[in-house]
Amino acid sequence: MDWTTIDACRTSTELPRPVEIRGWIRTRRDSKGGFSFLEVNDGTSLGNLQVVAPAELENYAEEIQKLTAGCSVVVQGELVESPAKGQATELHANSVRVIGRCDGETYPLQKKRHSFEKLREWSHLRARTNTLGAVMRVRNRISQSIHRFFDDEGFNYLHTPIITASDCEGAGEMFRVTTLNLEKLAGSNRPFDTKQDFFQKPTHLTVSGQLEAETYATALSRVYTFGPTFRAENSNTSRHLAEFWMVEPEAAFYDLHDNMQLAERFLKRVFSDCLSHCGEDMEFFNERIEKGKIDQLKSVIEKPFEHMTYTDAVERLLACDEKFEYPVEWGTDLQAEHERYLTSVVGGPVILTDYPSSIKPFYMRVSDDGKTVAAMDVLVPGVGEIIGGSQREERLDVLQRRMAEGGLDESEYWWYVDLRRYGTVPHAGFGLGLERAVQYVTGMANIRDVIPFPRTPGNAEF
Amino acid sequence: MDWTTIDACRTSTELPRPVEIRGWIRTRRDSKGGFSFLEVNDGTSLGNLQVVAPAELENYAEEIQKLTAGCSVVVQGELVESPAKGQATELHANSVRVIGRCDGETYPLQKKRHSFEKLREWSHLRARTNTLGAVMRVRNRISQSIHRFFDDEGFNYLHTPIITASDCEGAGEMFRVTTLNLEKLAGSNRPFDTKQDFFQKPTHLTVSGQLEAETYATALSRVYTFGPTFRAENSNTSRHLAEFWMVEPEAAFYDLHDNMQLAERFLKRVFSDCLSHCGEDMEFFNERIEKGKIDQLKSVIEKPFEHMTYTDAVERLLACDEKFEYPVEWGTDLQAEHERYLTSVVGGPVILTDYPSSIKPFYMRVSDDGKTVAAMDVLVPGVGEIIGGSQREERLDVLQRRMAEGGLDESEYWWYVDLRRYGTVPHAGFGLGLERAVQYVTGMANIRDVIPFPRTPGNAEF
DSSP, X not given: OOOOOHHHHHHOOSOSEEEEEEEEEEEEEEETTTEEEEEEEOSSSSSOXXXXXXXXXXXXXXXXXXXXXXXXXXXXXXXXXXXXXXXXXXXXXXXXXXXXXXXXXXOTTOSSOOOHHHHGGGTTTGGGSHHHHHHHHHHHXXXXXXXXXXXXXXXXXXXXXXXXSSOSSSOSOOOEEXXXXXXXXXXXXXXXXXXXXXXXXXXXXXXXXHHHHHHHHHHHSEEEEEEEEEOOOOOOSTTOOSEEXXXXXXXXXXXXXXXXXXXXXXXXXXXXXXXXXXXXXXXXIIIIISTTHHHHHHHHHHSOOEEEEHHHHHHHHHHSOOOOSSOOOTTXXXXXXXXXXXXXXXXXXXXXXXXXXXXXXXXXXXXXXSSEEEEEEEEETTTEEEEEEEEBOOOHHHHHHHHHHTTOOGGGGHHHHHHHHBSOOOEEEEEEEHHHHHHHHHOOSOGGGSSSSOOBTTBOOO | OOOOOHHHHHHOOSOSEEEEEXXXXXXXXXXXXXXXXXEEEOSSSSSOEEEEEETTSTTXXXXXXXXXXXXXXXXXXXXXXOOSTTOSEEEEEEEEEEEEOBOTTTOTTOSSOOOHHHHGGGTTTGGGSHHHHHHHHXXXXXXXXXXXXHHHTTOEEOOOOSEESSOXXXXXXXXXXXXXXXHHHHHHOSOOOGGGSTTSSOEEEOSOSHHHHHHHHHHHSEEEEEEEEEOOOOOOSTTOOSXXXXXXXXXXXXXXXXXXXXXXXXXXXXXXXXXXXXXXXXXXIIIIISXXXXXXXXXXXXXXXXXXXXXXXXXXXXXXXXXXXXXXXXXXXXXXXXXXXXXXXXXXXXXXXXXXXXXXXXXXXXXXXXXXXXXXXXXXXXXXXXXXXXXXXXXXXXXXXXXXXXTOOGGGGHHHHHHHHBSOOOEEEEEEEXXXXXXHHHOOSOGGGSSSSOOBTTBOOO
């Protein structure tokens, strides 16, 4: 490869020098002075590189003056310091080779600004727009940062199964996975036989890799998953997807305190990496999507997270003057409006802990009071819960009692229970929804705009 | 956290110093001299840390002398230089706290050596063994290395959809994804209505993210996927899984040559990182699993990969003295035995290129000869094909003709074809099967032993 990315051209200080760039036209403007200005983008940065194409070029009238948004070009020339405001460099073209044309009549991304909703119909093209391009670069940076953080902390990246016969939380609708022919099945009047299916038993798409991650945490000490998870819920909201990516660290010998510290270090590292690696994109979000986002993230990075027990949170909610739609009562789940209130009075992230055991899953460790579990939720302003986690129940007898209370069949979880039989250890972990994190960092309002190809009820095009 | 990993203890040069470790007993040996030797492992390294526990400890007779394999302990003491051979350090215990017992009667991983096949029945525990623990650390290192390589090369990590309505290759059995109740469907005797399903159309688990990755390559220039992919094939072999992880880079403006160079740099980086970060684990594989593995990898890293066209390969196969089970003929796919022969005569990896278009998918770029496509497969000794890739067909008319020839419905791929309508560019990419890479690096014979929870026909426990 002997071409240079536009990002590298725009920030180059080694000037002047000959370069070749390869990208797509964003705009063309013909000057009366006998040249055209081409704004070229290759997705390596939000901003374009300005190409100055003189009329002397042999294909000037034939091709260059016909360039429209979306055309692909290869440009060779001299990269020089730009006299214009708002750009450090520009490219004086010796040749502009047109690679692919783009019909201005039918190209969806022409001229006018489109709503995010409209852009979703063109998921195959929308990353060519400023906002979606920036979102996807930030999403990449967050993902890279996640891997580097856990690698640095000695966690092993673990691939837990996507197709599973178990159900992590006994909650959440699941997608069925099958090789049976549904069309034929519907037409037959034979009784259903699960033994005929690929796995010879009912299987579903995972809702969480946590239980499997616990098995590896008791072998390798520290592991994390980072993979797709699924909910077959008929929710058409701006906060829900049927398919989304989740990060789930799990660490042996961690208690709730270690877990909270890990979550705080983790989020701060991710936010820092976005600010330091995606400066231009973050400026864009700060100006166009959510004013003040950069200062907000900086303040989150600098200050220790506030901690609050669920019981204290309930007291604060009961004592405040706010009118809530849902009543607040100890022993019921907090609603989004309650979480919003708490993050707004705190003025930043808050970690809620020690929830009632009655509203939390069987695997969370029961505290000495017998009423609460060692759970933690990290709430952030705007998005609400971004992380949910807990210390896990490591005592065999308590776990068995909780499973029985929850109506779970212990024989289906024999391998999970085994971990408490053979060298059990205190351990803890949490889950971060990647899309929620991207939303928080970018300020994007709809979760469908922070994942490349969103999956929601009725939507699986592409 | 104020404890030290066993890996750090074993390689520490800051001696003597007080430390606390947390891990699991591998073996206990009582000495007549009034102390016990405990081999403790926490999964951070293959080797154990030897703990010397003196009889003076208050729980010596009561607890320490009853420790068996699998028990979890927290040990505090003085980390000192070891006088014993084969270990640099040892820990003189001031206290050994027993956290979790492990019933020696029922614990599966006792005493005798188990076959890998037997260990698969205990997938929740097998990472506690030397071999599987080492495999999973190497798998982690390969995964980390993949992300770092592509990040360094300016590729954006892209999450392509898992649930999909399209079928990348028009080949390969797929798993159906549904929210319909199969049990009810079977008895209903009503005609099947796909509109009742979650996505209102038939959906499946992805076999490749390539087509979607191409859409993002024409926006961000360089992207890669790293996620699970699926094949519903009834193959009970040591080389096939129903669920496996794949890495798929895709780059705009890359031709086949750029693509081959990328693949070679990529594999060399991954192998180097394994050798430099997983020294002890690699020594283990080199001695116990495949003799000579380390020298083999070093030689692969040092030498340029050989290139050979499919046509040349066929000629060599026809001219050789080898007896093959399957006949060799220009225009048919090479079999594993042919690939094995080619890598053995080359004595290392070989990149085969320019396959007949008749045996390759519609999206591969047709060459000027009209008979071959710009395809490439990277073959490695022992494993065979580890990477398959191509330059993609960027010409609208040629793509449409190839789709028609292959009997594909263009309207189902409208968004893929759009990329050739709007600013089309030459581009290329490839796919690496993660498990094949782990097998090659470790020498493990069965693919089921290099993924945490293998999915194969009839197997979806855990």
